[in-house]
Amino acid sequence: MCEYVLKTEGLGISFGGLRAVDGVELRVRKKQIYGLIGPNGAGKTTVFNMLTGVYQPTRGTFYLDGEELKGLSQDKINQKGIARTFQNIRLFNNMTVVRNVMVGFHNLPKYKCSFIDSIFRTKRHRDTERAMRARAKEILSIFGLLDERNLLAYNLPYGKQRKLEIARALATNPKLLLLDEPAAGMNPQETSELMETIRFVRDKFDMTILLIEHDMSLVAGICDELTVLNFGQTLACGETSEVLKDPEVVKAYLGD
Amino acid sequence: MEFLLTLINGVSLGGIYAMIALGYTMVYGIAKMLNFAHGDIIMVGGYSIFVFAATSFGTLPPWVSLLFAVLMAVIICALLGFGVEKLAYKPLRGASPLAVLITAIGVSSFLQSLAQVFFGSAAKFVQFPDLGSLSLGELTVSYSTLITLISTVIVMLALTLFVKLTKTGRAMLAVSEDREAAQLMGVNINFIISITFIIGSSLAALAGLFSLMNVPFIKPTFGSLPGIKAFTAAVIGGIGSIPGAMLGGILLGVVECFSNSVPTLAPYTNAIEFAILIIILIVKPTGILGKKRREKV
Amino acid sequence: MKNVFKKVVSFTLAAALTVGSMFALASCGKKNYAKDNETIKIGVSGPLTGGAAKYGIAVKNSAKMAIDEINAAGGLYGMKFELLALDDEHKKENVTTTYSAMYEDGMQISLGTVTTAPGLEFKELSKDDNVFVLTPSATGDDIVEYSNAYQMCFADSNQGTASAQYFNANYQGKKVGVFYKADDEYSSGIYEKFIASLDQSFKSAGVETATFTGDGLDFSTQVNMLKDCEVIFLPIYTEPAAAFMKKGVGVISNSAIYYGCDGLDGVEAEFGTWDEFMAIPQEVSFLSHFNSKAESGPAYDFVQKYNATYDSDKEPVNQFGAAAYDCVYAIFEALKFAKENLGKEFDESTSPSDYCDILTEVFNSDSFVFHGITGKCEGNNKSDISWDDSGFVNKQADKYVVKPAN
């Protein structure tokens, strides 16, 4: 067992000569809630995109549980155990809520069911379908979405769409969950609910969580450790309380 | 010699394709729709020239009557493009592009059958004053070919300047880039789209003229093949790109003529043109001059 | 849920009842849809819309004209004729629709299809029901494969061979070019037979071949390829031929000869005005059974009448129409012949199959000769037309010079 669930080594990427992100070193321990913060355009989402295979890093590499994942395709990385949500919610809008979650089970070995099984509706197909539906309902009930399970995702209110996205990511049974600005667009009430949910997820699923967030109350409230990015470079990292006191960080956030 | 002649023929044909493709590209870039009825607007332009040239020949000098016919064709096509947009496409603004595509197909078929009702199915010969040809040593190039080519270049340059320099043109770019934002900035979307259709349809009328100068026969299905070819040309050049439409059109015309000039290849001309399209798109998924676009995650 | 159950049960019952009653109503055996006819119905399937529409429209108009003439003159022993003309758009998959609709509408005798491609489907269907077919213009050799089908036009192979023979006899020593439509069965069919029958001397001198496909009419490349030829064989229809000739002005030698088949008939009409056509410097001629530019005789009378009846500007007359006109009269004469010479009886409600038996017997009989406007007419006399047992027509074709070289 490795000490770190996620470890990046000098992770960086250039777009047409511009170094968007450079030398990012993340060390995320098991069951940690780790924050990635920084001003707009600092390259936080780009880091997420590299970690999930959307972009291929041009420098450095990263490891999940000691296994190097650099160069794998997005779906392979997901199968290895990194799941994510998006800054702007990306649900399968024309599918029902329960099916959104069931898509997440796609690669789980226990729901293995070949294409031929499905075409002929064999016993295996029916069993896995039933099991998947039951499991999806479990997950939905955790997030309080059970009653809406047969609505189209498109019709959910904003807050519940966020939750559904997290539920879908969890359904893929990841080792590491990446949350991209989960509290964006939420009021303080919803944000504090969300904090509860994130903590609950960590405890219930033994999950390691890496999140990007602008809402400092949320960051200060739940993150164990932080990394601050500025202009694609690491500005500070360490315990949350200490990092937030760092004058450099304050300067980056508040300006001179 | 043979080679040069084929090349000139190809460039001339390509000029016609380019003219149509320019209209396609304009409409596509701004209204974001594949206007399958564009080819049939060429047909309407052709019939207008036929009607007005026939009625005014004899009473007016040939050149004047031709110019008069062309002018009428441009006006009729512009009105038609404007009307079609208002009646058939505007109600669907905001609906799925597929619905608009199907409507465009319906409009195309409607215009074709309307032409058959009015003019019959047989091809009509369109009289043109003989423009003669230019001799350069052994080479003879007809003036109609030259006119086609020069006009296409002029139209392309004019369009480029129009889009780059005028207020309306810049508004067009803005609408193309982000319709909502443009609207918020005070651009009148309906006006811009109408203007686009008017320009595109006027170009179609000109394309009708050049097609008729090349082959002086008009029939209800006159526009459908050039329409598809020009669409192909626009995609090869990168749909949405004005220079791309020109490039794609010329390329396609040259390929078509060279393929036709080799007896064993001639039956496969269409297949060759489409194969080139596929290869270009596989190598460059947005066509030669199309903007490369990356999706933001 | 109980409601649903009830509904399913009632629906099943209703369905069972419907099926049962349909069973009861069902009649066995082949139906004679013509039994309630008040006229003798002649059916034809042709392109009335789309790219080939002018051929179908000419056939429809001319057949209608012939039928109106016959009816106005008192019909056949008082029996009137009626035309059913359906649009197949020159597509063979539409023929099942047009044929079955006409058949069930009481069609007793058919003119088959106007064009070859749909005709290949028509012949199978008409053979199954034993319906008589006399096609005005479907030239494919296979059209008359079965015993119920006859052609008024020359078959492709005949045209190809006859043209080659004409070349062998008259154009020795000249350089030959061919321009044909590669994806068209009429054009490529004639081309193959033509090349097969052409003398070796032409071939060793080199026969230039240019082709085109589809609907495009820009032939600048093809004209270039054939510019050195002295005789150019054009087994194509008028529209591309006219486009070719127009492009050829100034490129192809003025002394060259354009030589086509029956598809070239009416090429001058493509040019709108006669003057415009005369501006083509080359000789234009074709081998055909009909000359729409005849200046006297039966063909002239027909054209005059057609132009007086229909808007010839919109849908000009051509040999398709003439052949259709002849087809109707041939059927009329054949029925007369059957009654008078063979003692056959028939009326408005006779079944298609019976008509087919009667007409096949007449058309196969050696003593039946039809006098028509197609074929070589001497002066004001109509031509002699007969059919051999395989369904091919016997009449004389002629080379018509539409215009001599300027």
Added chain:
Amino acid sequence: MSAFIVKFKNIKWKRYTNYIGISLVLLVFTVLTLADSLPQSTLFLLEKIGISIILSISLGLVVGFLGELSLGHAGFMCIGAYIGGKTAELLSDVGVEGIFALLISVVVGALTAAVFGFIVGLPALRLKGDYLAIVTLAFCEIVKTAFENSSKESFGGPMGLRTPRFDKHYLFIIIFSFILVCLAVMQNLIRSKHGRAITAIRDNEIAARATGINVTKYKLLAFIISAAFAGVAGVMYSFANSTVAASAFDYNYSIEILVMVVLGGMGNITGGIISATVITFLNVKLTTMLTGDNAVLKDLVYALILVLIVIYNNAPALKYVRERYNIRALTDKIFKKRSDVSYDTDDEGKWDRVPTKIKMDELLSVDVVVRESVIDPDKEGKE
């Protein structure tokens, strides 16, 4: 007995609507044809409708569920028709005829079409929306040209391939049986995890990748299955006609199939079946009703109906009218199933809500130098 009734009651009938509908039609007409009381025009009409339904269902997989625009469906059908027809011809040479020849031809035709489905699916991995549409259109034209220029001995050249016609009294039974097969495959696929993966790609490709869906695999799978069934339709076509000519399978035909799918509604199999039936019926009826001089009005009427239907179905301004007066509202009224939340619907949606696919988003540009621009996909489709 009561146990049976309970079980019977618990069946989710709506799942089986399509099967029941098609089977009832098949049953009624089979009985009628066995009683020899169907006129051949009805038989031919049924054949045509059956073929259209197979085409509509199969294209529905690519357009409605995968969300890719294909204008080349007739190309796959063309391959199926030629290869199936040729197989039947070769089989009849060795004495195999009738239903066995048909079944073997169907297998061969469908497999060949599936191979081409794979080949066409490959560019679909790189190209989007209208670019893919033109590539599929190009593919269709290339296939057509290739068969048109084949030698007489191989595929008959421009004359077309002569194919053995199947007994017209029974062919529609076979075609409708294949509709049932096609329905079974499509519906079982769509209602499985694989179908969900395909629908997920349609709804949001980026999210689908992030959720671990192998997009390449499922795009190809959808293209292959869709092409295979188009191939089946082609083989049926070759048995319904005595000749197969490539000229029939032009892009206009592809477009007609697309019209059926679009009018049927996105990801709506029942809708696709209904619109295929209506459109085919309309075409045939217009041909037989507008005869002689009126034939010219046929396309005019068809085009008008088409444009009006599309505008009625899609115009944003007519949304409220539409929601009150449509087939679904009507059936809901009859069956009183309007707000049954516990019921699992198929993943139907609205064409205009699909954000990532079938979009036309190229920008107007006057630049000769190619520039890169970033699009924000969340803006798309929201206009």
